[in-house]
Amino acid sequence: AAASSATTSLLGFTPVAKSLADVFTVPSGYTATVIYALGDPLSAATPAFKNDGTDSDFENRAGDCHDGMEYFGLSAAGLPDQSSSDRGLLAMNHEYINQTFLHASGPTSGTRPAAEVDKEVAAHGVSVVEIKKTGGKFATVQSSSFNRRVTGLTEIEIAGPAAGHALLKTKFSLDGKKTRGTLNNCGTGKTPWGTLLTGEENWSGYFKRASGDDALRDAKSVTSLNRYGRKQNTSSRYGWETAGADDKYARWNISVTGGSTDGSDDYRNELNGQGYITEIDPYSKSAVVRKRTALGRFNHEAAAVSKPVAGKPLAVYMGDDAQNEYVYKFVSAANWDAADANPLDRIATGDKYLNNGTLYVAKFNADGSGSWLELSLGNSTVKNYATYAFADLGDVVINARLAADAVGATKMDRPEWCSVNPANGEVYFTMTNNTSRTAATVDAANPRAYTDTKGASTTQNGNVNGHIIRIAESSANPAATSFKWDVYAFGAEATAAAGVNLSGLDDSNDFSSPDGLGFTQSSGICWIQTDDGAYTDVTNCMMLAALPGTVGDGGDVSVTSGSTTLTTKMGAKPGTKLKRFLVGPYDQEITGVCESPDGKTLFVNVQHPGEGSVVANIADPSKYTSQWPSNAGYGAGKRPRSATVMITRNDGGLIGS
Ligand code: FEO
Ligand code: CA
Ligand code: CA
Numbered sequence: 305a306a307a308s309s310a311t312t313s314l315l316g317f318t319p320v321a322k323s324l325a326d327v328f329t330v331p332s333g334y335t336a337t338v339i340y341a342l343g344d345p346l347s348a349a350t351p352a353f354k355n356d357g358t359d360s361d362f363e364n365r366a367g368d369c370h371d372g373m374e375y376f377g378l379s380a381a382g383l384p385d386q387s388s389s390d391r392g393l394l395a396m397n398h399e400y401i402n403q404t405f406l407h408a409s410g411p412t413s414g415t416r417p418a419a420e421v422d423k424e425v426a427a428h429g430v431s432v433v434e435i436k437k438t439g440g441k442f443a444t445v446q447s448s449s450f451n452r453r454v455t456g457l458t459e460i461e462i463a464g465p466a467a468g469h470a471l472l473k474t475k476f477s478l479d480g481k482k483t484r485g486t487l488n489n490c491g492t493g494k495t496p497w498g499t500l501l502t503g504e505e506n507w508s509g510y511f512k513r514a515s516g517d518d519a520l521r522d523a524k525s526v527t528s529l530n531r532y533g534r535k536q537n538t539s540s541r542y543g544w545e546t547a548g549a550d551d552k553y554a555r556w557n558i559s560v561t562g563g564s565t566d567g568s569d570d571y572r573n574e575l576n577g578q579g580y581i582t583e584i585d586p587y588s589k590s591a592v593v594r595k596r597t598a599l600g601r602f603n604h605e606a607a608a609v610s611k612p613v614a615g616k617p618l619a620v621y622m623g624d625d626a627q628n629e630y631v632y633k634f635v636s637a638a639n640w641d642a643a644d645a646n647p648l649d650r651i652a653t654g655d656k657y658l659n660n661g662t663l664y665v666a667k668f669n670a671d672g673s674g675s676w677l678e679l680s681l682g683n684s685t686v687k688n689y690a691t692y693a694f695a696d697l698g699d700v701v702i703n704a705r706l707a708a709d710a711v712g713a714t715k716m717d718r719p720e721w722c723s724v725n726p727a728n729g730e731v732y733f734t735m736t737n738n739t740s741r742t743a744a745t746v747d748a749a750n751p752r753a754y755t756d757t758k759g760a761s762t763t764q765n766g767n768v769n770g771h772i773i774r775i776a777e778s779s780a781n782p783a784a785t786s787f788k789w790d791v792y793a794f795g796a797e798a799t800a801a802a803g804v805n806l807s808g809l810d811d812s813n814d815f816s817s818p819d820g821l822g823f824t825q826s827s828g829i830c831w832i833q834t835d836d837g838a839y840t841d842v843t844n845c846m847m848l849a850a851l852p853g854t855v856g857d858g859g860d861v862s863v864t865s866g867s868t869t870l871t872t873k874m875g876a877k878p879g880t881k882l883k884r885f886l887v888g889p890y891d892q893e894i895t896g897v898c899e900s901p902d903g904k905t906l907f908v909n910v911q912h913p914g915e916g917s918v919v920a921n922i923a924d925p926s927k928y929t930s931q932w933p934s935n936a937g938y939g940a941g942k943r944p945r946s947a948t949v950m951i952t953r954n955d956g957g958l959i960g961s
């Protein structure tokens with residue numbers, strides 16, 4: 305009864321206005337409470353976070369740059385219980401680091417001190433933190449035995465078709481079956497058997513590659529490295545390889561240095577150990593972590609699992625976030641068995657569904673149809689690709705981008721997160737923006753290229769504000785190889801020309817650069833989060849709530865980019881079915897969304913507040929671009945911190961109603 309009466313009043317809140325204030329703002333009648341920030345201790349023995357750059361032991365603290373996040377329920381007895389709204393675990397990504405504030409006086413440049421590098425590596429990865437309700441509200445449990453960190457150094461097994469592959473052989477793993485660390489974790493997913501899927505996104509940049517390295521490698525290796533953004537003579541993002549001779553630092557230099565021909569005495573293959581969907585059992589600190597290579601190697605964001613149906617395969621939807629990259633889907637070979645919903649060994653269950661199956665990439669046709677193109681040697685277009693001769697399926701999944709090139713998949717405007725609409729199985733994918741899209745390269749699925757000078761601090765070109773695509777699988781079958789699609793909504797400033805603001809957004813719901821996106825099961829609301837470079841002179845990043853319709857409900861729309869005009873499929877204009885639900889503090893992005901199963905507590909993350917602050921001003925908090933969450937009363941020190949926010953209704957009702 306509660307659910308049906310609530311459904312009639314969804315989106316009844318008053319929209320939050322755009323704002324540049326250093327404040328986290330929710331609608332009237334709601335309360336936002338910070339519960340878990342960078343550095344918070346995860347064991348009873350870990351000291352409180354001083355927040356002055358001197359804290360250490362991040363193996364027992366919350367990491368930095370909170371990102372994708374999932375809720376896993378616990379019974380009062382501490383057993384997995386997906387229906388529990390009183391006690392649970394939050395498992396979340398720590399995408400990268402705000403280097404300025406992690407050290408007392410900023411980072412040391414040049415040769416990096418080992419202690420700084422150890423801290424930075426440990427502040428990456430994933431954390432699991434127990435939360436428990438007391439007095440009706442959740443708080444973290446510092447001493448919980450469930451609390452866990454997986455970092456950039458944690459030993460992780462390679463699973464699926466690339467396990468044991470010659471391309472994964474390193475000095476650390478002579479059999480190519482393990483690696484260390486999960487890196488730059490962005491979006492997440494939750495499996496029907498109660499594990500976290502974490503996507504490794506911008507991992508390539510962490511590795512140095514020397515000049516002259518091409519000449520020391522075979523042509524295939526060079527093709528692969530170039531396709532994944534590691535040309536020779538490129539420096540690493542943080543210089544971790546400079547911290548010493550120890551193997552844990554040397555691994556960040558992927559240049560050929562050893563005398564072997566197979567990579568057994570250096571880290572020439574180390575890059576092939578990153579870029580996967582990695583599975584973590586949040587309920588067991590001792591459970592092995594496995595990289596699910598069958599799902600392909602690219603700049604992963606979310607991993608959205610189709611609703612499980614007994615006797616049918618599972619699909620996992622995924623995006624590759626870089627300009628002109630692709631949308632992917634994995635379909636399991638195994639059919640879903642409802643007895644696997646609460647297994648004794650969750651990682652073994654992951655082996656069953658995620659190691660064997662078929663990887664596909666999406667092609668969006670101009671008429672609103674689409675197809676999933678198989679990436680395997682069973683597809684002659686992959687097998688006969690002239691640019692790169694795939695040896696086997698392991699080679700295909702490790703070099704999924706090259707296989708997707710081979711089959712002519714559609715180059716998209718930066719596929720970020722995706723999520724399955726629980727009402728009908730349709731899948732929503734954010735295309736955050738694409739400054740390299742031009743009138744000459746637009747297509748029906750990426751139809752806009754324009755210049756934005758109004759409201760932006762600098763002129764931007766291309767698909768400046770992004771859009772959200774959705775697909776409906778043929779016969780609503782997640783294993784289908786064809787689908788229908790449309791553009792659910794185009795991002796735009798409310799004041800933009802009608803030819804840009806195609807979805808008719810107004811002050812209550814205009815947004816730019818959709819990034820995080822997730823449906824909540826309790827209400828069926830689609831939450832849309834922004835990470836914007838084009839609109840942050842007008843408003844801080846935000847989260848909107850949407851009640852979307854179905855693919856094809858808006859008909860055809862004509863889109864003009866320069867001298868190109870094309871027709872595309874658009875969703876019905878959202879109107880009052882899309883409302884701004886919150887605006888975050890200054891100089892951050894809103895990311896990660898999950899709920900307690902009763903829908904009465906929503907969790908979101910604020911990532912990198914104050915990121916634009918500079919080391920020269922580190923002693924003067926008034927010059928930080930943000931002092932959140934200390935200015936919201938949370939924690940010691942004034943340095944800004946990424947943090948998890950809990951949102952509740954003052955009357956205890958459903959969030960978003
Ligand atoms: Fe980590 Fe593409 O966002
Ligand atoms: Ca993102
Ligand atoms: Ca982004």
Ligand code: CA
Nearest residue numbers: 399835893911
């Ligand atoms: Ca980010």
